[in-house]
Amino acid sequence: MTVAFTRRDALNEPLDLAGIGIGPSNLSLACLLESVPEVRSRFFERRGAFDWHPGMMMPGVELQSSFLKDLVTPVLPTSRWSFVSYLVAHKRLYAFLNANYEAVPRQEFARYLAWVANGVDGLRYATDIRDVEHRDDRFVLRFDDGQEEAKNLVVGTGASPLVPDWAKPFLGPDCFHNSEAKSRLKDLRAARIVVVGGGQSGGEVVEALLGNPDAMKELTWISRRHNFEPINDTPFSNQVFSPEYVQAYLKLSGEQKQAALKNSILTSDGLSISTIHSIYRRLYALRYLDQSTLNASLSPNRDVIQMERNGNAYRLIVRNHFDGGIEVLHADAVVLATGYRFRLPDALGSLGERISLDRNGYPTLNDDYTMQWTGPRSNRLFAQNAGRYSHGIADSQLSLMAWRSAKIVNTLLGRQHFDAEPDNAQLVWATEAASTTPHQLRAGYSDGLLSS
Secondary structure, three states: OOOOOOOOOHHHOOEOEEEEOOOHHHHHHHHHHOOOOOOOEEEEOOOOOOOOOHHHOOOOOEOOOOOOOOOOOOOOOOOOOOHHHHHHHOOOHHHHHHHOOOOOEHHHHHHHHHHHHHHOOOEEOOOOOOEEEEEOOEEEEEEOOEEEEEOOEEEOOOEEEOOOOOOHHHOEOOEEEHHHHHHHHOOOOOOEEEEEOOOHHHHHHHHHHHHOOOOOOEEEEEOOOOOOOEOOOOOOHHHHOOHHHHHHHOOOOHHHHHHHHHHOHHHOOOEOHHHHHHHHHHHHHHHHHOOOOOEEEEEOOEEEEEEEEEOOEEEEEEEEOOOOOEEEEEEOEEEEOOOEEEOOOHHHHHHHHHEOEOOOOOEOEOOOOEEOEOOOOOOOEEEOOOOOOOOOHHHHOOOOHHHHHHHHHHHHHOOOOOOOOOOOOOOOOOOOOOOOOHHHHHHHHHHOOOOO
16 A cells, blocks of 8 residues: 655655665664654655565574674664664563574564564655655655655665676576575475575575475586685674774775775675585585485686576586686576675656766765765765765675764764764774875884884
């Protein structure tokens, strides 16, 4: 059922902020805005209810970040919408602590998010925004049978499944993105399966397939990376998921940002150690203990060049970057664990030509998460989860969503309502402002002051 919003509030004032999409990021923002009653906001979602990655909720999957990096705790730990508050409300705090999880089950965190979504104010579901127009000093959001007006917008629609061009013609029951894995895998009766993508999502698909290998004769797991590598979850590496790192990253040039992003890729996109161990041990058991006939092949350094139909099956042409060879794979089903990509929602189509895009096709973001566009500065377009290239690798993860939401609230208010200033970092990323001048540096070397 679509909800209409045709009656204006007092004084015919538009909302201060309208949100497009209700995922974790905009949910975090809605939670923080409860402490700021002077900001009038509503968030709109076309789905009938909150549902976080339902297609990826396979048994045993785990969160790759701390449960303390929830919707609110890093900036408002007293909020009633923290993960700990959820555990207390459901009378299982002690049971959770006694479980001594090394990583929180993703299903548990999904239930926490749904609990918040059912309680926080200002959320409107089953409301599909058909178009957004900028008129005078406000945005006009049009629904099927009504409209809403707002001074500022925040896009929180999340990232969309990224499907390689070579796979797009074949999408269907036996060629699908891992975002549909939970529903697709249970009915998949394929003897030869190829999984493309060596990150955590690919690992979870492979782990699920190995848990019930009866119908399979061949399983091939392809990765572009030189090996199936673990996530770098060590303390110093995790400093990239901190406000201090973001502040330093923002000062880099475009080329420097690209290099920094590449260097930190495994802090975000690697395999959980538990997933690696589970897959390896399962393969060991199938080969040496169960005497299974499954032919499992893990193939890193591969890149799919072409895919074509071969009767009722598929033929994949693959380049092996380890030795430069070309390989041909045959599959009855292909699972694409090929990641996600941010895209502006269709509702912003009429504003598209006014929004600046960077060379990656992402909206060009200012430091305060506003998009660069040709409209008035008093009408801001915020973007959540769109700053992977502009703000660093943490922007597409859960880790800094509460901090980012606090920055957005502060920008809206024009003051520091939330303390979002960085802590004292354990690592010094950028050259300090009061650093030694080149002349002093040369003098230091000549005097032996800086020598080893």
